[in-house]
Amino acid sequence: MTLHLEKPFDSLWSTPFDAAIAQQGEIYRSKEGRRTLQFEAQGQSYFLKLHQGIGWGEIIKNLVQLRLPILGARNEWLAIEHLKSVDVGTMTAAAYGERGCNPAKQLSFIVTEDLIDTISLEDYCKDWVTSPPDTKLKVRLIKKVAEMSGKMHGSGMNHRDFYLCHFLLDETIAADSDEWPKLHIIDLHRAQIRAKVPYRWQVKDLAGLYYSALDIGLSKEDVALFLGSYSLDLDKKCRQQIERKAMKLYLKDHGRAAVLPK
Template sequence: MQSLYLRDDLEAAVCTGLPGAPVGDDDVFTAMSRLEGEVYRRAAGRSTSRVVIAGKAYFAKHHEGVGWPEIAKNLLSGKQPVLGARNEFEASRRLRAAGVPVPDVAAFGERGLNPARRRSFAFCDALDGYCSLEDIGHGWLATPPDINLKRALLAALGRLTAAIHARGVCHRDYYACHV
């Protein structure tokens, strides 16, 4: 089983010479899976990095399969296992269609029938020029902000969270560094 989605602008970049990406779904999947950039996070079987393709920045999330022990652990604890990048791809598309301001997915690929060994990737537009809530709050212990700023940020975060949950999405990685 294989799925491949490339947004029009990224497909054009791939077709006009993304390094190592000859035409054809199998070759594009492999080339996109191998793209690396500045690594932001690396864990067992997955990584997140910032890559630049044709002058445009993306955050690339690569999944290499979680293995049966991880699947069993999640199921036994009552959680739906995250088997790859498909959850993020579908959630982003659903939220954007509903007008929720989330990064757009520029590329998604998935390969493999075995859920424990399925490989996938998702490339989202980088949000250059934005500050995360973590960045904004850095140093607040030493220099607290104006109470009105804190209230405005809390209200905005509450509205965003309510909009995400109202669309049936549960963000399992919802930290200040991601908002």
């Protein structure tokens, strides 16, 4: 059994696993043995992800499809700790627990602080085509996303759901402040951590990010700025694979070809 409780849960949850199971709140997801809900404790908002086992059938189905099944909250816990260790903005975990050896029935949970007063980059950038942002601010934001991406990949972690919607921008910090932009990478339950990110997973992450940015009016100069700020070398073949994969994702989701940056 593994258990880690920060305030206020170290005093509120005398029996943490029972408390996590019984916790009530606004449910965001309830599927495949995982429940995600928002709740309040001592006036602060939190998110709980509760994993109660996905069963052998779901595990085998994932393996047959050559997908690694998500068995519990450990992935997210480790990913949060990893990103913090390399100074990449992410969530803050307030509680984590895991018990049971049977992977099909393992019980685990993670509680994270709600990132209030934030907006996803998907929403923040969605009107850039019709209402272009200030050039200096756009440059700072692109460089920040690239730097965070490079740090994450350079440290051995890949996200597996790497899209603009999983970057949250802190709206409490003024755009003319030296601290802007402050970003948090979220939705880490599928993340993988190794000594080095395999080439194909690096391509997958960057293709997902590029795909999610194809409709916000980026220019070739913006793309070049990202590549120059990413900190890891991407050769011509790699860049071509990222573009092809992004275009393929776009065609699949939108039923039409994307217009590449000009």
